[in-house]
Every structure is written in structure tokens, then in C-alpha cells.
Amino acid sequence: MRILVTGGAGFIGSHLIDRLMADHHEVICLDNFFTGRRHNVWQWVDHPNFELIRHDVTDPIRLEIDQIYHLACPASPVHYQYNPVKTIKTNMLGTLYMLGLAKRVRARILLASTSEVYGDPTVHPQREDYWGNVNPIGIRSCYDEGKRVAETLAFDYHRQNQVDIRVARIFNTYGPRMLENDGRVVSNFIVQALQGIPLTVYGTGQQTRSFCYVSDLVEGLIRLMSGEIIGPVNLGNPVEYTVLSLAQRIQGMINPDTAIEYQPLPTDDPQQRQPDISLAMKELSWQPGVGLKEGLQQTITYFKSQLLTKAGPMDSLASMSENKLS
Ligand SMILES: NC(=O)c1ccc[n+]([C@@H]2O[C@H](COP(=O)([O-])OP(=O)(O)OC[C@H]3O[C@@H](n4cnc5c(N)ncnc54)[C@H](O)[C@@H]3O)[C@@H](O)[C@H]2O)c1
Structure with a gap:
């Protein structure tokens, strides 16, 4: 086609x-x-x-x-x-x-x-x-x-x-080829942990997200x-995580010594997000198969290679500090 x-x-x-x-x-x-x-x-x-x-x-x-x-x-x-x-x-x-x-x-x-x-x-x-x-x-x-x-x-x-x-x-x-400066939680936490700077959690971090x-x-x-x-x-992936638990998991996988820093929640940031995928399971025989650990590992490997090829990691650091959470 x-x-x-x-x-x-x-x-x-x-x-x-x-x-x-x-x-x-x-x-x-x-x-x-x-x-x-x-x-x-x-x-x-x-x-x-x-x-x-x-x-x-x-x-x-x-x-x-x-x-x-x-x-x-x-x-x-x-x-x-x-x-x-x-x-x-x-x-x-x-x-x-x-x-x-x-x-x-x-x-x-x-x-x-x-x-x-x-x-x-x-x-x-x-x-x-x-x-x-x-x-x-x-x-x-x-x-x-x-x-x-x-x-x-x-x-x-x-x-x-x-x-x-x-x-x-x-x-x-989430996955490889996300932009490192787009402010989405997964890319933000991975890039921050790789750069050894505090992971920015907005609000209390108790808001939940699911990651496919x-x-x-x-x-x-x-x-x-x-x-x-x-x-x-x-x-989407129906397995739900708090943003804080995601930060801690990434911290553990990359650099347990990095700190977690709390900042005010952006306007209209949703508190909970979890798909009901019964329709996709029934009609498309579809459900996610890649677990968070495996997916994060692939994504971390990608961002590592990206940061290594960048001449100045401080550029992405500067732009990230202005970003808002997705
Ligand atoms: N990534 C997610 O978690 C997510 C979640 C829900 C929905 N979506 C949807 O999936 C689609 C792809 O998302 P993504 O994560 O790959 O985002 P992305 O920003 O990486 O990709 C969007 C692409 O669209 C192009 N684009 C933007 N405006 C355009 C325009 N006016 N004309 C032509 N091209 C234009 C961009 O250059 C980019 O290549 C989007 O429609 C997004 O709303 C993504």
C-alpha cells in the first residue's frame, strides 16, 4: 500500500x-x-x-x-x-x-x-x-x-x-527518539539522572501516569x-505509576546518588491518568507487552548515546530547566 x-x-x-x-x-x-x-x-x-x-x-x-x-x-x-x-x-x-x-x-x-x-x-x-x-x-x-x-x-x-x-x-x-528537552516525565528524569542533576518532581509526585x-x-x-x-x-499501558515512583525507579537504574527536587505543579496538570483498554483487547486483540523495566532500559541506552554525541550537555540542561511536566 x-x-x-x-x-x-x-x-x-x-x-x-x-x-x-x-x-x-x-x-x-x-x-x-x-x-x-x-x-x-x-x-x-x-x-x-x-x-x-x-x-x-x-x-x-x-x-x-x-x-x-x-x-x-x-x-x-x-x-x-x-x-x-x-x-x-x-x-x-x-x-x-x-x-x-x-x-x-x-x-x-x-x-x-x-x-x-x-x-x-x-x-x-x-x-x-x-x-x-x-x-x-x-x-x-x-x-x-x-x-x-x-x-x-x-x-x-x-x-x-x-x-x-x-x-x-x-x-x-515513551521510548528512543523522544526529544531530551521536551519536558515529558520519562525523558526529563532520564536526562537529569544521566547528567547527575536533581530529578524534578512537580507537586507531591503522587499524581499517576501510565507509560506505554x-x-x-x-x-x-x-x-x-x-x-x-x-x-x-x-x-496505552494500563499499569499505573505515581510520578514519584517513576523518578525513584529511574534514579535507581541510572544513578542512586542523584537527588529528587520538588517544584510547584503546573496549571491543569491531570492528577490521574490510566486507560481502560478493554475495547482494544476485545476488538484488536491488543495489549502492551513491554514492561517498564525493559522499556526504560532501551530508552536510557538511547539517551546515553544522545548525550555522548552532544558537544555541550549544558545546552539541554539549560532548556530543560524551563520545561513543564507532561
Ligand atoms: N507521545 C505521546 O505520549 C502521545 C500521547 C498522546 C497523543 N500523541 C499524539 O501522537 C502524535 C505524535 O506524537 P509524538 O509524541 O510523536 O510527537 P512529536 O512531536 O515527536 O511528533 C509530531 C510530529 O509532527 C510534526 N508536526 C507538528 N506540527 C506540524 C505541522 N503543522 N505540519 C507538519 N508536521 C507537523 C513535528 O515536526 C513532529 O515530527 C501527535 O499527534 C500527538 O498528539 C502522542
């Missing part, structure tokens, strides 16, 4: 492309390189089945394809809050144009939505039929509400124009795209 991956040079997109290329598809990677990096897909650049297009999804594009994985959108607060209006445009216009493209060429389109559509949930764990508790005017709203409107667009194109949609609600995902290793997530996305249900479907 000829498959378009928007946001394909990013963290999840590039792992998805590795998998699609290994499965012998023709892949078009479309990215504006805001948070994506060319070297994430560099290994495929000369491959005859691969095409890399620098393009911003807020502008329309015409392509002949069979499937679209629509992932283009910065995913970490530090990046989506950098230019909130642009984030809303990316979610709204970008999704509108991709759905229009899917309609025109009759392609199946998978929207990468997010657990953030549940906001600060009052129901725990979150099932797909929970409508969420989202602040419409807060600093996270450009992303949360942007993804909610993207889902609305997808379902309206489906009902009105019979566009063949799939909607994945992705929960916290990227290869598990990619498998879920591919099963959703190939399957019959349109979603929305939660894709």
Missing part, C-alpha cells in the same frame, strides 16, 4: 515508519520538522519505497495514497504551548485538510488523538465513552480542545461523507488501521 504518515519524522511517527517500511509498504513521510528530526527517518531516505516531504499540514496538499496515519502535531506541553494558535491550526486545519484528502482519494485515515481529550478525569480508569473534564480556556486547551475538535471533524466527515476513519486515543508513550512503550503503541496503531472498528480506541 501507499501510506502517508503526517508527523512521520517525530517520535511515534518515525517508529511507525520503520514498521511500515519493514512490512514493504510505500511510505510518504510528511513533516514540517517543528519537533521532528530528519535523522529519525534518515535510514530510509535513499530507499525506493520512501519519500520525505517537507510540508505544513495547515496548508492543503494533493497526493495519491491508500492510507493516512495523521500524527502531525507537537505532543509535549513545552512544544504545543510554544505557539498555541499554531497548535490549534495544526489540529483543526491540518485534520480538516487530511480528511478532505482522504475523502478525495478514498483513503482510510487514522487520527492520532490523545488521552488529553479526557482532561483532568473524574472517572478512573478512563473508558472511551467518558466525555472528559477539559478546561476550554486554559494553557493546555490548544492541544486538548484541538484534539477534541479533530475527533469531531473525523466523525462528521465519516457521517456526512462516509470517510473511512479510525481514531486512536493515545496515552503517554513505543513498539507496543505502533502495534496498536497498525491493528486499529487494519481492523474493522473505527474507535475511538484507547491505546
